[in-house]
Structure formats: C-alpha cells, structure tokens
C-alpha cells in the first residue's frame with residue numbers, strides 16, 4: 246500500500262476489520278491485514294475519528310442500506326477491498342455457482358451512512374446482493390472504470406430512503422457522480438422511514454432483513470448500487486454484539502438486551518422526551534400466544550428455538566427480552582399510527598413464518614402486541630411536568646406508567662382473541 250489512507254478510509258477499514266474477522270475467507274483477511282493495522286494507526290491518532298466510528302457502530306438509527314446478517318459484514322469487506330485498490334473484483338456468493346463482478350466507483354459518507362457506489366456486470370438480483378453471504382472475493386487485474394458521461398440513472402428498486410443531508414466524499418474523482426447518484430436516488434424514491442422486504446423464493450434467508458436504501462441502474466448496460474453500512478449493531482453477530490454491548494446486558498438465550506438494560510434505554514428515551522418537546526416514542530410489548538402449550542406439545546427445546554428465532558425476527562428494532570416469553574421494543578420517534586403499522590408487520594410475519602419443531606413438524610406461533618405512546622397522555626403526569634432535572638425516581642415512575650399502559654394494551658390484545666395488536670387508547674375502555 247503506497248498512498249496515505251484518508252480518515253474515511255480508515256473508518257471503513259476499521260469497520261471492515263471487525264466484520265471481516267467474522268466472515269471473509271482467511272486469505273482475503275490476511276491480504277487486508279496491513280490495511281487494518283494502518284487504519285487502526287490513523288484512527289489511533291484521532292480521538293474524533295474513534296468517536297465517529299464508535300457512533301457508526303453503536304448507533305441504532307443509522308441511515309443506509311441494511312443488508313442481511315452476514316451480508317453486511319461481507320459487503321463491508323468487499324467494498325473496502327475494491328475501493329481501496331480501485332480494481333474490479335469477482336464475488337462468489339454462497340449457494341450460487343456464477344460469479345458477479347463488481348466495479349467500484351466511490352464511496353459517499355453521509356453523516357452516519359457510508360454509501361458505496363459501483364456496478365455489477367450481471368443482472369444481479371438486488372436481494373441476492375443484500376441477502377447472500379459472500380463466499381469469496383477475488384481482485385482482478387482490471388482497473389475499476391468510472392461511469393460513462395452520458396450515464397442515465399433510473400430507479401431500480403422501489404424502496405425507501407431517508408438520509409441526512411451532510412456530505413463528505415471518499416474519492417474526489419467520484420464526487421460529481423456520487424453526488425448526482427445520491428441526489429437522484431433521494432429525489433426519486435419515496436422518502437419514508439423504513440421498509441421490510443421479504444426476498445422471494447431462492448433468495449430467502451432465514452431470519453429478517455431490512456433494506457433502507459436503494460439501487461439505481463443505468464440504461465441497462467450495468468447496474469449501479471448504493472450500498473451503505475447501516476444499523477451495524479443490529480446485524481452484528483452475537484459474539485461481536487456481546488463485545489460491543491457487554492456481556493452483562495444481554496440475554497443469554499436470545500442475544501437481545503436484557504430487561505435491566507432495556508429499563509435503562511427506556512428511561513433514556515423518557516428523559517429525552519422531557520428535554521425535547523417534539524420527541525416521542527412508542528413502547529411495544531410482545532408476548533407469545535399460548536407458549537405454555539407450545540412447550541407442552543413440542544417440548545421445551547422447541548420452545549427455546551422459537552424464542553431464539555423470534556428474537557432474530559425483531560432484532561432489527563431496539564428489542565429486548567423483557568421476560569420469559571415476552572419481548573419489548575422501543576420505537577423512537579414513532580406515534581401510535583406508525584407503531585401499529587410496524588407491530589402489524591411483525592405480527593403477520595411471525596404468524597406466517599414456517600416454524601418447525603425438531604421433527605420438522607409445523608408449530609403454530611403467534612404473538613399479541615400491546616402499544617403505548619410516550620409522552621401521549623403521560624405528559625400530564627406530575628413527574629413529566631417536573632422539568633429537566635435528571636431525577637431517577639421521576640423517570641422510574643414514568644417508565645413504570647408507560648410499561649403498565651403497554652401491558653394493559655397487551656392484555657386487551659389477548660382478550661380480543663390473541664394474534665393481534667392493541668394500543669393503549671384501545672385498552673382504556675378495558
């Protein structure tokens with residue numbers, strides 16, 4: 246490596262080093278090792294960069310494309326390799342015989358999102374890129390090429406995008422293209438919070454995945470992709486998550502945060518709402534229906550598996566294992582309407598999921614979900630009115646109230662027949 250590493254590259258490599266250590270083949274990892282070391286040296290010299298990369302890793306509201314568990318880490322490595330070398334790479338995906346060639350153009354840093362831009366030489370299915378695990382990455386001798394001047398961007402996947410506006414650039418040469426691609430995608434796609442895409446048939450991946458940005462393509466010559474590294478914590482492997490979050494705060498069975506840590510997060514959200522009048526969040530309590538019967542019919546081990554799998558499905562959110570078969574999810578910024586939509590999505594997905602016991606026999610699994618919005622009616626409570634002092638007791642009182650409200654809604658959902666969603670306002674007439 247002869248040229249200096251820019252701070253953005255260093256952050257990228259820093260992230261890739263973590264991901265790669267989990268996923269990419271040994272030979273690729275070894276080849277990248279000197280760069281990882283260099284990245285650490287660059288980062289080490291700059292406390293701000295370390296902070297920034299921590300934010301990138303730990304932020305739970307990170308804009309960018311979220312790939313599947315595994316896909317994210319692999320693409321981080323792939324993009325690091327290709328971009329740094331300015332060479333095309335071959336990518337082999339697990340379970341696929343053909344190889345896909347990736348031609349990197351550049352990388353845009355948008356606040357907490359890193360968007361890599363490049364083209365694939367094949368009609369690569371978007372889901373494949375998002376969902377497939379990379380088996381191998383091989384650099385070619387061919388230099389990466391810039392997009393043609395008459396490059397025409399077209400919307401490729403109808404998905405949703407919501408990026409912050411500050412910009413930086415990885416490589417000056419790509420600035421113009423990257424900016425126009427970015428603006429194009431931003432202006433042409435629906436701007437909304439997020440979307441859950443279920444990959445069809447052959448691209449199906451066990452577990453959830455969410456895609457939060459989009460691809461664009463030129464006039465059929467080759468496809469352009471914007472890939473961001475988003476929501477790292479949510480898709481990190483449990484081992485890494487444990488390292489990042491700390492063993493004591495995670496539930497051993499599901500690798501979600503435990504109830505104590507959730508309480509801390511809940512109070513933090515409440516404190517935020519007291520400081521910022523425009524802030525709000527929703528709390529979802531999700532409880533497996535007739536879980537005792539599942540245990541009794543299929544055995545405790547099958548029940549454990551259901552808990553683990555269910556955790557994977559809600560892991561994309563700020564989710565915790567709140568009790569034995571009860572989970573809690575925080576939705577910062579969401580009002581009841583948005584929370585009901587998300588809760589319905591979770592509920593229907595779980596009900597439709599092909600759950601199986603150890604003998605491959607189907608298990609019927611459904612959940613009931615109760616929702617409470619904050620501040621909502623809580624804004625009138627004495628604790629809420631007490632201003633800004635970070636008083637633990639007030640926060641505890643408010644946390645208790647909002648949990649009780651969500652619990653009441655959950656009770657209502659159960660009473661209404663289970664496998665349904667209820668919000669606190671519906672439950673008020675209980």
Ligand SMILES: Nc1nc2c(ncn2[C@@H]2O[C@H](COP(=O)(O)OP(=O)(O)OP(=O)(O)O)[C@@H](O)[C@H]2O)c(=O)[nH]1
Pocket residue numbers: 498532533534535536537538540544545546547548549552568569570659663
């Ligand atoms: N397999 C397994 N079961 C658990 C675990 N934690 C709690 N449970 C079981 O979850 C069941 C909860 O049962 P109940 O509270 O009666 O509720 P339910 O059967 O889900 O019925 P409803 O909530 O009313 O729909 C109990 O049988 C617990 O033993 C766990 O870690 N693994």
